[in-house]
Amino acid sequence: MKTIPAADVCTIGRDITITLRKRGADAYSKASYPQQFGVYSEIETTDTVLRFNLNNEIVYLRGRGRDWPHPQEWLKRTAGNDWIYYSTGGYTGVVEAIGEYYLPNTPYPTNSLLGGRPFLLPVVQELTACWHSLIHEVAEQAAAAPADIRAFLAGALANSPDALENRAQALFAISGSRSTVLPPDCRHVDYDVIPLAVSEGCLYKCRFCSVKSDRPFRQKSEEEVDRQISALQGWFGQNMANTPSVFLGEHDALAARPGLIAGTITKACSAFDFQAANIKGGNVFLFGSVGSLLDAPDGLFADLGSLPCHIYLNIGLESADQATLEVLGKPLRAAAVVAAFKRMQEINRRHATVEVTANFIMDENLPAGHYPAFLALVREGLSRVSPKGCIYLSPLRVGRPSRAMVMDFHRLKILSRLPTFLYIIQRL
Ligand code: SF4
Structure with missing residues (x-):
């Protein structure tokens, strides 16, 4: 990890504190209090906390007034320029359901069974609309601040809502399209991933799936992958040091040639310099399918491990x-x-640093054999409880929170011998 210079703190009047190079947590962990990971800058006023990544782009907002829903709830802006509202869910059952202490509420429809509608709250709408004007007001009052504080504010102002939207579009263009769904395991790094595609499309084009692309499956060439790596280094810039994780896209990266998969990860670890990141560990997330898992040779998993x-x-x-x-x-x-389920268990037993997880569908109207067949795998099919190889239950329908389904989920979770959570679909 890099040595970070001590934070610069500047107070303006009685109400504004600006801190550059503030150090957050240096490792991802699950905690029942809000955490900021990596190194960031912060503007704190009487009413608001704003945080910025190492490219001076806004990434965090929280109100401090009495109308803010909860002092431990906040908004996070993703690389794809979505604001996500993290709620405590009243701390009742959120961690048991999703494996995380805070519940992500997305501004777009998804399959979550939990959560409220924070984006309808006037205070949330106002903050997501006016944060740039707040920076403007702070910059006006900071005319006599030290040069590095003024340079930071100029950078933050240049990253306007329009500029950030253009940046997101430029990111999607690097791999050819926006990642419409990220693997559920990305929760371990709060969905902060570098999207690098070794393939596009998928093998099956299932009827139920709302996130598939129309394109047929295609493996990318090494030249295409190399071009993406170099463009991603430019796009992430300074903030690469806060992003030691890759999403190897798209919907079935495992169906790509084994040499391309392992070779791309090797190049990415080195080009993105995971060893020097502000957050410990490097992580790679990818999707596979039944066919690609059964076809993948043992040697690939040995290489990945x-x-x-x-x-x-x-x-x-x-x-x-x-x-x-x-x-x-x-x-x-x-x-x-x-x-495929049996193969998954075998790989999880053999390779300590490779974890294969699986998704199963949940819905009230599925054929009667679905849950018994599920339990035949995750309960009767395993002789003992294992902490590795999460099972994600993915509600089939979008925008249909349901208490009854949450009860079904808890029943299945208790019976499962693998860690079992709900899958909330999130995009890049
Ligand atoms: S294989 Fe996966 S991505 Fe493709 S349609 Fe089926 S569920 Fe969707």
């Missing part, structure tokens, strides 16, 4: 019940799903 990073591979199994696969329009045999 020898890389200097943690690999999280998420497989869309959806159901081990044939009638359910047919309802979902997933062109697979249940026997192949069962074989």
Whole structure:
């Protein structure tokens, strides 16, 4: 990790404090209090806290007034320029349900079963609309501040809402499109990932899936991957040091050639300099499918296990019940799903730094065989409880929170011998 110079703190009048190079947590961890990871700058006023990444782009907002919903709730801006509202959920059952202490509320429709509608609150709407004017007001009062504080404020002002939206579009263009869904394991790094695609499209084009791309599966060439790596270094700039994680896209990176997968991760770890990051550890997240998992040779997992990073591979199994696969329009045999589940357990046992996780669908209207077939794998199919190889239950329908489904989830979670959580679909 780099040595970070001591933070510069500047107080303006009685109400404004600006801190440059403030150090947050240097490792990802789960905590029941809000954490900021990496190194950042902060403007604190009587009413608001604003935080910025190392490119002086706003990444965090929190109101301090009495109308702010909760002192431990905040807004985070993603690399794709979405504001996400993190709520405590009253601390009742959130961590059991999603494996994290804070519940992400997205401004776009998703399949979450929990949470409220924070984006309808006037105080939240106002803060997401006026943060740039707040920086302007602070900059006017900071005319006599030290040069590095004024330079920071000029940079933060240049990163206007329009400029940030253009930056997000430029990021999507590097890999060819926006990542419409990130693997659920990205929760371990708060979804802060560098999107690097080794492929596009997927093998199955399942009928139920709302995030698939229309493009047929295609593996990218090494030249395309190299071009992305160099463009991503430019795009992330200084803030690369706060982002030691890669999402290896797109929907089925595991279906790419093994040499391309391991070679790309090796290049990315070195080009993005995970070793020097402000947050410990390097992580790679990717999706695979039943077919690509069953076809992947042992040697690939041995290679992945020898890389200097943690690999999280998420497989869309959806159901081990044939009638359910047919309802979902997933062109697979249940026997192949069962074989993929067994392969997943084997890889998790053999390779300490590779974790294969799986998604299954949840819905009230699935065929009667779906949950028994699920439990035949995650309960009867395992002789003991294992802490590795999370199972994510993914509600089928978008925008349909449901108490009854949450109860079903808890029943299945208690019976499962693997860590089991709800999957809230988030995009880049
Ligand atoms: S569930 Fe996976 S394989 Fe099926 S269409 Fe969606 S992205 Fe493709």
